[in-house]
């Protein structure tokens with residue numbers, strides 16, 4: 001049965017009921033934080049929570065604090081009944097769907113979690129305050145729901161990195177799990193914003209995934225970091241309807257220094273028809289002089 005709770009008291013009661021047991025045999029609680037408009041990407045996170053934890057909770061909260069533009073907040077989709085049906089289908093035990101005044105009693109938060117330098121790059125410059133809003137609401141979710149594990153998508157790689165870092169820095173007990181990006185059959189990373197793309201816009205947006213695939217191929221063929229970046233850049237440069245905001249190759253922790261070989265992360269943000277899209281992929285940079293394995297034979 002899927003239970004929907006909207007107040008802190010209801011949440012506390014449902015939590016105690018679902019987790020009844022002694023400390024050793026208490027069921028594990030997995031939380032999937034979302035802003036709703038659930039799609040197959042969210043479903044993968046929920047399935048991961050269900051497979052690792054006896055109790056699966058989903059939070060649905062469109063967090064005003066992480067939107068830098070009012071218009072973006074106003075048009076964010078909120079199909080609650082569809083989300084509920086999907087959660088029932090996926091066997092979610094608990095939906096935590098607070099209103100804004102439950103989440104922020106007494107008005108906007110006075111005290112924020114500040115994301116620091118890692119938030120001033122990549123997504124940061126075009127979304128001022130976004131990650132402070134994300135980390136603040138994730139802290140609230142983690143402290144109210146108190147899950148054993150929380151599940152986040154690699155789709156929002158900088159967000160996942162910051163949340164991991166926050167939990168490590170603050171010494172929380174919760175285990176943060178990253179789940180690989182789910183894509184449509186045509187390669188477009190699933191996103192609640194994709195509904196705003198026309199057929200042509202969607203076709204243009206496919207260049208993001210295509211650029212990442214080209215980059216992975218360049219890396220697996222022995223390309224240097226510069227060659228990997230340029231492989232992706234060439235695809236995007238040939239797509240006039242895609243306005244690239246950034247295309248960056250980073251160390252997997254997103255620190256500014258990229259080693260010459262080993263695991264790396266390629267991240268892209270672009271606007272198509274006024275819709276801001278992000279995507280990223282892992283790439284493995286081959287040491288110079290080693291014999292690369294062509295991607296097709298892997």
Ligand code: AMP
Nearest residue numbers: 034035036041152153155156181182190
């Ligand atoms: P959102 O509702 O957009 O805030 O996303 C909620 C969670 O779902 C975040 O952890 C996202 O990273 C994750 N997510 C969004 N899109 C995808 C996707 N295509 N594949 C996997 N996870 C995703």
